Amino acid sequence: MTDPLPPIQTTARDDAVLKALAGFVRQEALVPGEKLPTERILAERLKVSRNTVREALTRWEGLGLVERRQGSGTYLKAAVSPDMLHMPLTLAGGNDFAGLMRTLEIRRALEAEAAALCAVRAGKAEVAEIERKLDIMEEAFHSRAGMSSEEDWEFHQSVYRASGNPLFEQIISAMHELFHRFWEHPLGVRDFGHASFPYHRTIFDRIAAHDPEGARAEALKLIATVENDLKRGAANLKLLDRK
Amino acid sequence: MTDPLPPIQTTARDDAVLKALAGFVRQEALVPGEKLPTERILAERLKVSRNTVREALTRWEGLGLVERRQGSGTYLKAAVSPDMLHMPLTLAGGNDFAGLMRTLEIRRALEAEAAALCAVRAGKAEVAEIERKLDIMEEAFHSRAGMSSEEDWEFHQSVYRASGNPLFEQIISAMHELFHRFWEHPLGVRDFGHASFPYHRTIFDRIAAHDPEGARAEALKLIATVENDLKRGAANLKLLDRK
DNA sequence: ATGCAGAAATTGGTTGGACCATTGAACCAC
DNA sequence: GTGGTTCAATGGTCCAACCAATTTCTGCAT
Incomplete structure (x- = not known):
């Protein structure tokens, strides 16, 4: 049932950053709590702008995968595997x-x-x-x-x-x-x-x-x-x- | 059992942007499918950098609340209320x-x-x-x-x-x-x-x-x-x- | 007028560089 | 030791420009 003609990806910078980062986490066998490279280093190593790195990390932060602490660094918060499924749920009105x-x-x-x-x-x-x-x-x-x-x-x-x-x-x-x-x-x-x-x-x-x-x-x-x-x-x- | 000394929040720019944007959506009674202001307009009106606006929108995009289409605009994808609760789930290994x-x-x-x-x-x-x-x-x-x-x-x-x-x-x-x-x-x-x-x-x-x-x-x-x-x-x- | 190709404006995506705010470690005075 | 001070590292914000995709407008040919 896969689309026989999947749209080509001309631009997907931040997504590519996340994939690369996921690979890095796996390769380095990082476990929750450990610190991952600084944004500046990631930007340099991946040859992308720091802003792009930030957008990617913002996505992971929103998914609860990493935690960013100003002045300290970015830390892994949950195990990350390449075949994971994201299921964002927004529940309206849970306050009452x-x-x-x-x-x-x-x-x-x-x-x-x-x-x-x-x-x-x-x-x-x-x-x-x-x-x-x-x-x-x-x-x-x-x-x-x-x-x-x-x-x-x-x-x-x-x-x-x-x-x-x-x-x-x-x-x-x-x-x-x-x-x-x-x-x-x-x-x-x-x-x-x-x-x-x-x-x-x-x-x-x-x-x-x-x-x-x-x-x-x-x-x-x-x-x-x-x-x-x-x-x-x-x-x-x-x-x-x-x- | 509430923490008697919760950490104070000194800066929360992008969060404030999201709150403001949520208020805007409610005030304008936007429904899913409608287009919301451009990033540049939001940055100007909210007196923040466009980068900050983008970080905030990236969060909403990750939560599936909005959809961004390059060259077209940013569109509301789901109903948004100020008192909604986000529950991002990442399920590892659902493939086998x-x-x-x-x-x-x-x-x-x-x-x-x-x-x-x-x-x-x-x-x-x-x-x-x-x-x-x-x-x-x-x-x-x-x-x-x-x-x-x-x-x-x-x-x-x-x-x-x-x-x-x-x-x-x-x-x-x-x-x-x-x-x-x-x-x-x-x-x-x-x-x-x-x-x-x-x-x-x-x-x-x-x-x-x-x-x-x-x-x-x-x-x-x-x-x-x-x-x-x-x-x-x-x-x-x-x-x-x-x- | 109509239709359509190309130009122009709009809009999100990316870049590079700068500065600010917070953190944590090293250091120092007491 | 205890409590400040300094300082480098790091995430947070800002700016100005440019790129890429999309939409809109324009003007020409019909």
């Missing part, structure tokens, strides 16, 4: 309550599937790692008498990782930053997330028992409690508005 | 069989949830629209004696739309082109997708009956058949390699 509910629906979908896959695939090491995160979370919960979003997030991430499919973690991580602020001070509901607490262990139990459908069901229950909390929070806000 | 299976797992997660939500929310009009797409698909199936990926895709899209959450369609559409090439010539399996055909109607039945869990279950079955077809295809390829 409705937008938050929409993102939560996506999370419910992925959370349930990740838990099910995890129950099938997680080996002993992965199960142990999840249990470790679960213990840490429960410890934090009891000592501070409330949900801790940080430890909670760590637990879920360990599940995503053990699912054997890195896409789950990528997508949910990208969304996580989006509603992070809401997660912190969630609409004035004091014991936010309290109701979801017990389901973390039930999910783990189903995963450890290698029961995919059970894990899926428990994950759905967990998200349902979070949804209820959110709705309660929204109701609170309405009351406040009306006062 | 394993990558395809990974994307399919994401699709299974979203498909099941979308079907369930659809069963809850779809009104009469949405159900009718889905049935229309289903009829078209079945018609194409019988006349051509095989699955038609185009009509099949249309059906699923109508389900995503009726879910009431645009994120489903956005995410899956972005991934769709990823495995589109595979979808066309699916690994040498002649009756690819054949097994999934009946589940389209069972999904629709569950949606029309407003049975979310039933719809979820049927959607899971459908994806399972596609997964099996894919595995068969992979086995075929292995045989071919060995010959």
Whole structure:
């Protein structure tokens, strides 16, 4: 189905720069965190203007592949391979309550599937790692008498990782930053997330028992409690508005 | 849990440009397809260098919000609102069989949830629209004696739309082109997708009956058949390699 | 008038050079 | 050591010009 006559590329300077840079990263075996050559050096070595290099790097920065620090340098932020696919999503209106509910629906979908896959695939090491995160979370919960979003997030991430499919973690991580602020001070509901607490262990139990459908069901229950909390929070806000 | 000392932002020129431009788009009520001011005009009006304008536009271009055509102008490509959230995803390695299976797992997660939500929310009009797409698909199936990926895709899209959450369609559409090439010539399996055909109607039945869990279950079955077809295809390829 | 080829204006793409702002390391005084 | 100071390196911004693709205008032939 490939176009038999692909348009010739007479000018694609910045794209060529990115391809060359991707090759460089691969050849030098750079890992996230390392610094790549300065813009001036790249411009000189690639025989292009520094502005062109900057446009290319701006694209990668927008994709979250690199991070630029003025005065310091440009650093690799994520693994880069030549056959990667860019999927820029722009979600309109994630700031209000409705937008938050929409993102939560996506999370419910992925959370349930990740838990099910995890129950099938997680080996002993992965199960142990999840249990470790679960213990840490429960410890934090009891000592501070409330949900801790940080430890909670760590637990879920360990599940995503053990699912054997890195896409789950990528997508949910990208969304996580989006509603992070809401997660912190969630609409004035004091014991936010309290109701979801017990389901973390039930999910783990189903995963450890290698029961995919059970894990899926428990994950759905967990998200349902979070949804209820959110709705309660929204109701609170309405009351406040009306006062 | 918010960082008590967030880093201050002293300079954010291009970001400011984007914000100003977003405001401009909103004020002028520009819709996708319309042309926005030239870089030179923007630079003059915003009192910044044309380079800065270009960096900002490069970011938007990378996010798929605008399209630049040399000699013609810069055109709005998607709706833009000031409170939108960008979620650039870079998925490594979607070209091989394993990558395809990974994307399919994401699709299974979203498909099941979308079907369930659809069963809850779809009104009469949405159900009718889905049935229309289903009829078209079945018609194409019988006349051509095989699955038609185009009509099949249309059906699923109508389900995503009726879910009431645009994120489903956005995410899956972005991934769709990823495995589109595979979808066309699916690994040498002649009756690819054949097994999934009946589940389209069972999904629709569950949606029309407003049975979310039933719809979820049927959607899971459908994806399972596609997964099996894919595995068969992979086995075929292995045989071919060995010959 | 009409149609069309070529000139001219428009617009994004690229270049080179300059300067500013921030960073981090080396250095120094206490 | 601690806290400034200096200084080179680096990303951020600016400017002015030119290139390349596109669009628009112009004028001639019909």
